[in-house]
Amino acid sequence: MFENLQDRLGSILNGLTGRGALSEADVSAALREVRRALLEADVALEVVRGFVERVREKAVGAAVLKSIKPGQMVVKIVHDELVEMLGTEGVGVDLMAAAPVVIMMVGLQGSGKTTTTGKIAKRLTERDKKKVLMASLDTRRPAAQEQLRQLGAQTGIDTLPVIAGQSPTDIAARAVQAAKLGGHDVVILDTAGRTHIDEPLMIEMAEIKARSKPHEILLVADALTGQDAVNLARNFDERVGITGLVLTRMDGDGRGGAALSMRAVTGKPIKLIGVGEKMSELDEFHPRRIADRILGMGDIVSLVEKAAENIDAEKAAAMAARMAKGKFDLNDLADQIGQMQKMGGMGGIMGMMPGMAGMKDKMASAGLDDKLFKRQLAIISSMTKAERANPDLLKHSRKKRIAAGSGTDAAQINKLLKMHRQMADMMKMMGGKKGGGMMKQMMGGLASKMGLGGGMGGLGGGMGGMPDLSSLDPKQLEALAKQAEAAGLKPGAGLPGLGGGGLPGLGGPKLPGLGGGFPGLPGLPKKK
Numbered sequence: 001m002f003e004n005l006q007d008r009l010g011s012i013l014n015g016l017t018g019r020g021a022l023s024e025a026d027v028s029a030a031l032r033e034v035r036r037a038l039l040e041a042d043v044a045l046e047v048v049r050g051f052v053e054r055v056r057e058k059a060v061g062a063a064v065l066k067s068i069k070p071g072q073m074v075v076k077i078v079h080d081e082l083v084e085m086l087g088t089e090g091v092g093v094d095l096m097a098a099a100p101v102v103i104m105m106v107g108l109q110g111s112g113k114t115t116t117t118g119k120i121a122k123r124l125t126e127r128d129k130k131k132v133l134m135a136s137l138d139t140r141r142p143a144a145q146e147q148l149r150q151l152g153a154q155t156g157i158d159t160l161p162v163i164a165g166q167s168p169t170d171i172a173a174r175a176v177q178a179a180k181l182g183g184h185d186v187v188i189l190d191t192a193g194r195t196h197i198d199e200p201l202m203i204e205m206a207e208i209k210a211r212s213k214p215h216e217i218l219l220v221a222d223a224l225t226g227q228d229a230v231n232l233a234r235n236f237d238e239r240v241g242i243t244g245l246v247l248t249r250m251d252g253d254g255r256g257g258a259a260l261s262m263r264a265v266t267g268k269p270i271k272l273i274g275v276g277e278k279m280s281e282l283d284e285f286h287p288r289r290i291a292d293r294i295l296g297m298g299d300i301v302s303l304v305e306k307a308a309e310n311i312d313a314e315k316a317a318a319m320a321a322r323m324a325k326g327k328f329d330l331n332d333l334a335d336q337i338g339q340m341q342k343m344g345g346m347g348g349i350m351g352m353m354p355g356m357a358g359m360k361d362k363m364a365s366a367g368l369d370d371k372l373f374k375r376q377l378a379i380i381s382s383m384t385k386a387e388r389a390n391p392d393l394l395k396h397s398r399k400k401r402i403a404a405g406s407g408t409d410a411a412q413i414n415k416l417l418k419m420h421r422q423m424a425d426m427m428k429m430m431g432g433k434k435g436g437g438m439m440k441q442m443m444g445g446l447a448s449k450m451g452l453g454g455g456m457g458g459l460g461g462g463m464g465g466m467p468d469l470s471s472l473d474p475k476q477l478e479a480l481a482k483q484a485e486a487a488g489l490k491p492g493a494g495l496p497g498l499g500g501g502g503l504p505g506l507g508g509p510k511l512p513g514l515g516g517g518f519p520g521l522p523g524l525p526k527k528k
Helices: 005-019 023-039 045-059 068-087 113-126 144-155 168-182 199-212 229-238 256-268 287-292 301-311 315-325 330-342 345-352 357-364 370-381 387-388 396-406 410-431 436-450 473-484
Strands: 103-106 131-135 187-191 215-223 246-249 272-276 282-284
Touching: 005 023, 005 068, 005 287, 023 045, 023 068, 045 068, 045 246, 045 256, 068 256, 068 287, 103 113, 103 199, 113 131, 113 187, 113 215, 113 272, 113 282, 131 144, 131 168, 144 215, 168 187, 168 199, 199 229, 199 246, 215 229, 215 256, 229 256, 246 256, 256 272, 282 287, 315 330, 330 387, 330 410, 370 396, 396 410
Parallel strands: 103 187, 103 215, 131 187, 215 246, 246 272
Antiparallel strands: 272 282
């Protein structure tokens, strides 16, 4: 969603941080570019004006221009203002009311209200352990009520039985009554949409609001609609009074202007964002993390949360134990690739890694994208159990059979085997006597934050290979670097074949030994 804006702002602000001293003219020139970048990203003009003026006010002060690193101070000011524009703190769906808590979903047709209703219901059921009832008030769109019923059946969540001929307001009243009788904690009302805002729609929303007395009125808006989304939010807020926003299709290739504008224009928080088609792909909106991502600072916290959600703790501990003994077969490699895909694939992970967003293009041009990993999984799936456990069995005739079964060729199978060998060798080095301390320290970092005591084997030396920097002082980092060299790993090696450089942006020295950093990426093969 924010890739274009991220690239533009990144290059503008990098130009500032590279200089020793800044003049007022330098700051003004950079802010002109920032203004242009935001307007191109479809951010509302009034929002851009206010943003640039606030940044200018702070950035041309003597404290910035005379500070030791004025460029970095300007970046910090831009970051803080972005956070302010998006809403300082993340705000979740408010359930602090007498049961049943009524949540009313409003928005235009096609914005994803019905699917989002199902996603929110699933989230409240699984995360908050609430008993939820969903009710469709859309009597105009063909099969709208049937769609919600099917979503309920798919997720195991109660839906209000349909009675033909009832008006939306009567359905709303019946839903609240049914929720009281059924002992439900939350009732979600999925209202009708229109192709555009019109008077009958607004009158209907006001009547439903009066009958059902909702605690939350969430406006569902398509993040790809740009400027129109801002007018939509303003209209709904003036006529119905919304309590929060839900942005759908945040995984699309839109320019992100709606997300940056709607909060500033309405003053209402963005509570949730839809990041995919699946019912589980709904995330809380955290302004600071989004600002970090836009400025290329990564989003380690979201990455850890995503890992915690998707990684099986028992499997992780078992894999960590195997790796500590230097064991690593093709089943382990397939597990790692699978875990990575669950976390959003290579692109998703790289986008959250500090300083790594720019590496995505380099990796894609080197052919290291999610398609490559799908091919690798196909190759491993075409092997027998014995072949996966012992890759040395793979001679020419077997490779020929595997290539036919996976739709690949012998060259791709050889690349996979070479990659596996490199990872296995690395695991042996890290699990051996020389690097044992390093393995233990590296596997513990993120794992302790995730509550996976035994280390993060599910990402096997991959994401688990990231030490917990917050608890390491410079001496410990230095010792870690020496351990890495003793184990035969050069510090700052970064991603072999992609120019190295560790993981800039995490503070302190470059992280040693992240050559095998990503799951399924031991040392990325160099481009030939």
